[in-house]
Amino acid sequence: MSANVETIRHSASHVMAEAVLRLRPGSKVAIGPAIDDGFYYDFQLSEPIREEDFPAIEKEMRKIIASGAKFERREVSKDEAKQLFAAEPFKLELIEGLEEGTISLYEQDGFVDLCRGPHVESTREIRPDSFKLRSVAGAYWRGDEKRPMLTRLYAYCFASKAELEAHLKLLEEAEKRDNRRLGKELDLFSTHEEAGAGLVYWHPKGGRFRVALENWWRDEHYANGYEILFTPHIGKSWLWETSGHLGFYKEGMYSSMKIDEDDYYIKPMNCPFHIMIYNSNAHSYRDLPLRWAELGTVYRYERSGTLHGLMRVRGFTQDDAHIICTPAQIGDEIAEVLRFSLHMHRTLGFKDIKAYLATRPAGDGAVGAPEMWDTALESLRKAVEKEGLAYEMDEGGGAFYGPKIDIKVKDAIGREWQLTTIQFDFNEPERFDMTYVDSDGQKKRPYMVHRALLGSIERFFGVYLEHTAGAFPLWLSPEHAVVVPVAPTFDEYAKAVEGRLRAAGLRAKADLSDSRMNAKIRDAQNQKVPYVLVVGGREAEEGTVAVRVRGGEQLPPMKVEAFVERAKAKLAEKALDL
RNA sequence: GCCCUUGUAGCUCAGUUGGCAGAGCAUAUCCAUGGUAAGGAUAAGGUCAACGGUUCGAUUCCGUUCGAGGGCUCCA
Known part of the structure; x- marks a missing residue:
């Protein structure tokens, strides 16, 4: 009877916790879930663990596995649990958050852990050759920077040795394709710490790629009914106050620069500029839909530790567009954007494509009438179904200003990357008082949709490098x-x-x-x-x-x-x- | 930002249990070169990330700073 791999992973994490407690008595345990390719466990260690200690831990784990200890479940009251874990501050905190009557323990080999389960029956179901400690890393308790930093031990774990080996091979392949490595080997791009982290320098050969890509992008946009705009890189605080970015996106923006007596901000998004162009004329319903695109370079603050090659940078060029249309047009427009996106991806050679629909977030932070959300979501869902695209719902995952659909593609070694995003915006049309005159002579509010097909040129370059391993068409x-x-x-x-x-x-x-x-x-x-x-x-x-x-x-x-x-x-x- | 690891030539990396710093590739020069994945020789190239401490002596040990890599709620 083979348990599913999640259960095996989770059970293995308990075994690792037991092993670590044996080798580092007095350590405190936190949490240890199964993850995509294995599991981790967070500890507050009595004495640090380094990678050199991994073999000893693995050996200890194999001993426990060989013992064939049973995983035994027990339900306890809240008070009982508190008593049992009196010396485990993290467990106590978890217990506080649990409801009476739902608290369960699992015990194997004398090691008791607060755990929902399920687990394998005996440690024997964990194959001693199918896991491997991966790395030691710091992780905040509950992911909160203000809470204590714990030590997290990651491990790969699979149901069989063959699967573990296949996974390790995939990782090796991924390393060969790493965009930073290929960028250097093929002399495509560089970044320079001393000149500013997260800012990309395109070398001549990277430039050749980019020009070819952008030329194609422009041709396709003109052919698909778009106009192309160019807008400034900085805008006065009025613009960002009006758009609301200084309210809800300030932490992503760089500090202002003073020009004459006014504060200017470098743009983190292109949308307010496109709206300025829209608002510079009166519009009739006859003008709509408008499809306005721009390869707009934006700058956003990303924490230094998150910067990564071309994948996460501080300055990047969105292949942005805004679609401004009437409520009646929205269904067709969304369907059209989705079709366009798929056409682009297929031309680039991506075959496995999936959509993720994000709906209205819970709470009352969201703007826009519920009917608008419903109409918008319906148009997204219909478009996806029309294209016969596989999709998943992300309930409550939308931004406060509108629902969205993200398109992810699978690369040559099976990893998913998000490229396209199509987002409704119920916020800015209000804030900028965008209007058009309808056939009845009344001023009405248009729908506005943000969309990026490739996401950003920089990130796309990174994804494509890793997808093709540098062997471009x-x-x-x-x-x-x-x-x-x-x-x-x-x-x-x-x-x-x-x-x-x-x-x-x-x-x-x-x-x-x-x-x-x-x-x-x-x-x-x-x-x-x-x-x-x-x-x-x-x-x-x-x-x-x-x-x-x-x-x-x-x-x-x-x-x-x-x-x-x-x-x-x-x-x-x-x-x-x- | 924080934790762990890490920082030697343009690149990839050795090395010194503390005694003037090494290789391959790339570069330059010269020689050679007629058939599908590396012809040869020579030269040049480093304040061993920076600063401070210990020491007769530090690239090596210790501390600080800076950079890089991996992580930072896929919920007991």
């Missing part, structure tokens, strides 16, 4: 082809081929350095260049190139023009293969 590759002469004798022909490729609009270069051919091929391959064109006597004579495709495959010899045609066709269709 041709149209997004910083370089399309490197021409490698077999010997310096053919430098001239290589140069000529480079010229013809460039004239055809391909990003190509001839490698005329004084390395040998083999080294040049290796370099190009390591740089994930899609095509290596090897040229020697035969090619020079026949006007051909020997094409080596990224990955090592070799194509039959072809005329330079044939190669150009092939590459241009792949570019035109944004092919994912080469």
Whole structure:
């Protein structure tokens, strides 16, 4: 009878707690839940634990497992529980928060823990070769910075050794794809602590990628009925007071700068600027819907410890847009945004796509009439269903100003990333008094929807780097082809081929350095260049190139023009293969 | 911000139980080089993160500061 893996993990966490108490007597225990790939347990230790101590803990755990101790459940009264855990301040606090009659204990091998369960029957059900201590980290008691810092021990844990090994392999693969590592190896971007943490510098090759991506993005937006805006990077406090950001988003904003007598803030969002443009004219219902997009660079404060490569930064470029429409149009508009988002993701090669709908948060902090929330949510739900997209509800997960839908994609090694977000805003149209004149001559309030498809250019770059491991499709590759002469004798022909490729609009270069051919091929391959064109006597004579495709495959010899045609066709269709 | 770990050449990393600092890659120069993943030689390159302490002597030990990596309620 195999218990489910969650139960095994949770039981293993009890075993680890027991082991730690044996090795560090007098330590206090806090909580120890199962998590995605294992479990953790938080302790206040009598003596610190370091990674060198892991083998000893694992050994102790295996002893406990081998003992085959039973997990025994017992229900106790609140008073009894308090007495039992009199020496465990964290458990006491947990007990305080529990209702009489729901308190249960689990005991194995003499170790008693306050626990809801369930657990496996005996420690034998935890396979001694299917867990591995991962790391030691600090964690605040109940995640609260003002509470004591505990020591958290993380462990991987699976139902079988094979699953544990598969997971460790995945982690290894993830490390190879780490955007920071690839950014350096492929010379794509950098960040500079001394010049400001969390701010991204795009190198020439990163720039090639970005320009290709943005050009496509702009083309698609024009083709899909959007207009493109450019707005300032700073705005006076009036703007942020009116929008409400100085009230509810101040901790995400940088401090102001004084210009003349006024305070200006660097923008954390683009929306107030778009609204200024909207409000600079009177609008008829006939003008709507408006779809206004901007690659708007915003700056937000993120705590230093949370910054991470391209994934979490302090300055980033949203592929933002605001859709302003009448209530009657909202259903179609949402459906259209969702369709557009899926089209973009599929072009980029993401296949596994899922939606998460977030509804009105509990409490009375939310703005906007309940009917508006209902209409909005309905339009989101219908759009998702129309596209046949799998979705999950996140009840109460919406922002105070409106419901939203997030789209997550799975990458090549199965990790989920949120790219698209579509958010209703019932707040700013009110605050800025946005109106349009309806067919009945009355001024009415439009709906406004914020949406970002890729999220931000920086973060998307990071996700895409990790998804593709740096092997971009041709149209997004910083370089399309490197021409490698077999010997310096053919430098001239290589140069000529480079010229013809460039004239055809391909990003190509001839490698005329004084390395040998083999080294040049290796370099190009390591740089994930899609095509290596090897040229020697035969090619020079026949006007051909020997094409080596990224990955090592070799194509039959072809005329330079044939190669150009092939590459241009792949570019035109944004092919994912080469 | 806080906890743990960590900081040696542009990059990846050795090393010194305290006695003038090492390798590979990359760079520069020279030689060699005709067929699909690294040809060879030489040179240049470091205040061992910064500051302070202990010591005859500190890159090494101790302290502080700064940076980086992993964490910081997937609820007993």
